[in-house]
Amino acid sequence: MNFASDNAYGVDPRIMDAILAANTGPVASYGGDSWTQETVLSLRDVFGCPLTAYLVPSGTAANALALSTMVPAHGAVLCHENAHILVDECGATTQFSGGAAMIGVASPAAKLTPQALKEQLKRFQRGHHDPKPAALSLTQASELGTVYTPDELIALSSIARENGMYVHMDGARFANALAHLRCTPADISWKAGVDVLCFGATKNGAMAAEAIVFFNEQLADDFDRQLLRGGQSLSKGRFLGAQMSAYLKDGLWLENALRANGMAARLAEGLSSVKGVRLPLPVEANLVFPFVSETLHAHLQKQGAIYHPWPPHGLGVPPAQTGERLIRLVTSFQTSKTDVDHFVETAKALPA
Amino acid sequence: MNFASDNAYGVDPRIMDAILAANTGPVASYGGDSWTQETVLSLRDVFGCPLTAYLVPSGTAANALALSTMVPAHGAVLCHENAHILVDECGATTQFSGGAAMIGVASPAAKLTPQALKEQLKRFQRGHHDPKPAALSLTQASELGTVYTPDELIALSSIARENGMYVHMDGARFANALAHLRCTPADISWKAGVDVLCFGATKNGAMAAEAIVFFNEQLADDFDRQLLRGGQSLSKGRFLGAQMSAYLKDGLWLENALRANGMAARLAEGLSSVKGVRLPLPVEANLVFPFVSETLHAHLQKQGAIYHPWPPHGLGVPPAQTGERLIRLVTSFQTSKTDVDHFVETAKALPA
Amino acid sequence: MNFASDNAYGVDPRIMDAILAANTGPVASYGGDSWTQETVLSLRDVFGCPLTAYLVPSGTAANALALSTMVPAHGAVLCHENAHILVDECGATTQFSGGAAMIGVASPAAKLTPQALKEQLKRFQRGHHDPKPAALSLTQASELGTVYTPDELIALSSIARENGMYVHMDGARFANALAHLRCTPADISWKAGVDVLCFGATKNGAMAAEAIVFFNEQLADDFDRQLLRGGQSLSKGRFLGAQMSAYLKDGLWLENALRANGMAARLAEGLSSVKGVRLPLPVEANLVFPFVSETLHAHLQKQGAIYHPWPPHGLGVPPAQTGERLIRLVTSFQTSKTDVDHFVETAKALPA
């Protein structure tokens, strides 16, 4: 019953096989290998457009490096106040950008709204005393497992564009969003105004591989230097290429996301009939955020369930009531029905 | 006949097996796994002392992060003018340290000498107009494949200590140095005054794994934040732990280094009798730097030999003579005798 | 009727005389002059304790440099959400610290409360995913012209100390706070737990001079390098020394602050009986923040009054009502009774 994180799980066997298969004789280092090159072609195919892409081992660095191409040191990144880049990466974007300000915006369910974004932009009224709003960062699926529709993305990116800002997407769970929306990858990326997408694979079956996908190819100028300098240009780059090309092959990425999302839906469905549980948010990707009673929480922990209590502040969820707390349950491509059902049964079995 | 780099080669099968074996059920993320914990214990055993260690995928980041714990933004790192951190990492140390100056010192054969270091330190005479010399960085084995003896290291680290500087060692080829010296790991690290060692595994058989080893444990204060912020804290950290623990197990690391060094010695021996070849440097690790005639260079390239011509400037080698150039030949744990002998034979076969 | 800012005014004649008097023959550069040395002695006398001090031309840089001695790149500065360092300096502290996070805390009247500070500290619960809370910055007098009492400061600095944080004070209007409190300078600085005070003179009669006063002298280690590197070490430093020593001499600084505060009190008193004006905040220093009706605002502007409308967000003041707006009126050491009375009369004369 491990629902701590999608990164608590290991590597999809098909991706591991690809890693093994890439362990052949000597090849060119630093991304000059054929696996990496094949990956770029696959990404162009998946997104149906020209693009430039780089592979890195870290999602944190992917976001920070992508944003550093958009935001000067005297600029600001606007994002949701729950955004991973703001609350979970210990200032990585500020470091990689040379000092950019991170500005969190409040709105419900971890999804920015056009209204909230416009209100925030109105606050930039002190001229050069304020940093320059330079990039909008959207997380798809969001940190609360909610998903932006194509129209929602277009509405937000249009405001960004009108205000001279670039649009970044933190797609650590891009596959999960797509599995929910059943649109094309293009619909929620470049067609929706995204300049650079951090396309995650690690949470969904890879070992450590993320693609930084530049739809706006001008932003990729000199990016190889930024990668190297940022410690993200791996010498044996073939193993990043092997992971990502296997991830993209034959729809493995969507298959895994569908499975993880399905387990989250099953979990939510099961919990909906458990006493002492409230589900304040729609379950659209692979994250479930129930309020549970303190009693139930203690019971679940005692029975060996693994998950994280979630911070009660700034979540855009209705506040906890007395005697309950919010917890986060994450499903992955390897989460089993058995585990899900066992968790629900355990919850139901709480002695009255 | 690939002598381009030790990182052109793949992963040692025993390390790959360990990666596979670690691909089990869910475990704690970000280094909370048992493989990572076991690695720290193994490192303590190998070095015979208390230490704090962290695992990262990038050697560039390992060096930059390690140095950032020693050097303030207004400080300077002193290193050899051929040091990888100065000439090959596009300013990573400057970035991760928030702006430290990198000062290259000239001396023969890519090894700093006490005399050269003292001369450089005398140049810090403008008070606060100069950055503060804060760290000495030594590469073991050096970028030219030469190796510092324990006594040489002690002489240098003593000068650093007297001048209030910390000592960093870039040990991307630490195993190769040790295989040459046949002393203990402690002799060329903490016993020789090293505060932090970047202990490389990638070049010598791992996929992407380096340990940042803090013998001076106070420098590791808050280092987990710096790792995360620097994009080097991998979520599925177990695979770093699996690589490094396998690397350390049963002396695999030394076995591989001995093999690579042996191939370099064989290559140097073979080349020593080839017409048009001069070997200006001792061959102590897994790097061979011959001067070859332009004719021979063209011939080797035509026959499919893969290697890098080496920059002629600042190398601490005697200058090239007319009609010849310096090349770098790197052997690895997977370089075969066949390849070595084929290269030598090819060189010998140059038509007069 | 210029109430735009205290820095809209020029230089106190006694300070200008000191500048003239310092324009003698050649002297040592970069603060090696006698005026600067005398200033440090005067500051020790004023504060009644050992201290290290440096003079700089910019208040923004003073704050940023002072904080950079306390906060690592992976650290955070906690301050009020209206703090000048957060909303008015375009990220200077982030730049000078190499990337520190700036975290604004909400509480009434621009003064942090122990409760609000404690609540914020509780939110640091993600371990190394969060930056390290490293410094508390307090503005005395605050950006809304309110003043911390010694006890209030002690309560806040105690919390900081318990949480391993240093305490910085932005004292751009320190003199105005002191003139209100009528305690000793020590009472609201080192005796109240302040480690470093940015002691402003520019707003209160100098041309461009601020002292960075280290009560915690260890934090001043290598500070001369940081000053130079930060572009704040002026070559003809004698003119900074001349300004600051004249400012401190014979209580000029307090005399000016008393005068400015007196004009603000007079202005507030006058406005309190004007129709369409509300004063939501106590007037303790030299700032007055009335809500005025839009009609009155238009009238005042038409009559030539100069002041800034103030942002309505996050101010810790009750929200504006329909048809009114908040404005900021600043008095200075040179504001005349005539101007104050003329402003009040103008406001009163608004045709019904």
Added chain:
Amino acid sequence: MNFASDNAYGVDPRIMDAILAANTGPVASYGGDSWTQETVLSLRDVFGCPLTAYLVPSGTAANALALSTMVPAHGAVLCHENAHILVDECGATTQFSGGAAMIGVASPAAKLTPQALKEQLKRFQRGHHDPKPAALSLTQASELGTVYTPDELIALSSIARENGMYVHMDGARFANALAHLRCTPADISWKAGVDVLCFGATKNGAMAAEAIVFFNEQLADDFDRQLLRGGQSLSKGRFLGAQMSAYLKDGLWLENALRANGMAARLAEGLSSVKGVRLPLPVEANLVFPFVSETLHAHLQKQGAIYHPWPPHGLGVPPAQTGERLIRLVTSFQTSKTDVDHFVETAKALPA
């Protein structure tokens, strides 16, 4: 007999008068005043072209901020190995640029040559392992008091342009260079390919005022934010404007430079016939660099002469001979004939 530095001297009385005259009633802050606006018009007149200009108190910051508009964090500044920005500013350019590399190039007499610049550029051959050469910085007059002719500047800036680099000029002694060349200001700035000039006034009679002059106005985009964030946007900006407009008025700047240069020429002439003195460099601006015997040095010091011994390394001057050392003598707009002649007489009076 103070020849320590041009900044050991005070303020030209005509500039001090302008400061006094600007000390009137309230005016707009942060450069919104009429003196600053007049200065920009004067600069356009002096240089005979459109330009954008900003005034700052620090020459170090002027250089660092100007370069930060040209060089990304992953870029490099190329300059002479004796350049003030490299050896005297404790890494300011690295800080303000977010981490740019500073690369010093050796050539005689502190003047870069096309040959030396081309050789350095050839060393950028490791692709993304090297930083991107992004700006060429030239000091006019140089740190050794030598002066680039318009043709020399054009030759260098052409190479920069061909290699995609911008051109920065550190003009802390621009007036002294112009006084030597007797060409137009345009001839050695924008007509010679300079993108941004840091036009110094402090060393030549101002209190603390430098203009950052953007001939390439696109580089000034968002510069007001960088100024503020860098702590160089003074609130009482009128006093910067007053200094600079007085400096430019009626040729005061050139008059002062001619005087300082004349004193240097007189000093050099006088010293040329002194026993134990060698002048290894042409004296073109206001700096004289004699080799003096240790005996003479001791004698001069004893007689109260004030000057700095100069570092013997990397100077592009012939090496010192046994028993002599290089010293730097600086003349200023206020250096008197009496002082110069007294120094020469003192030197001549050394007992045999």
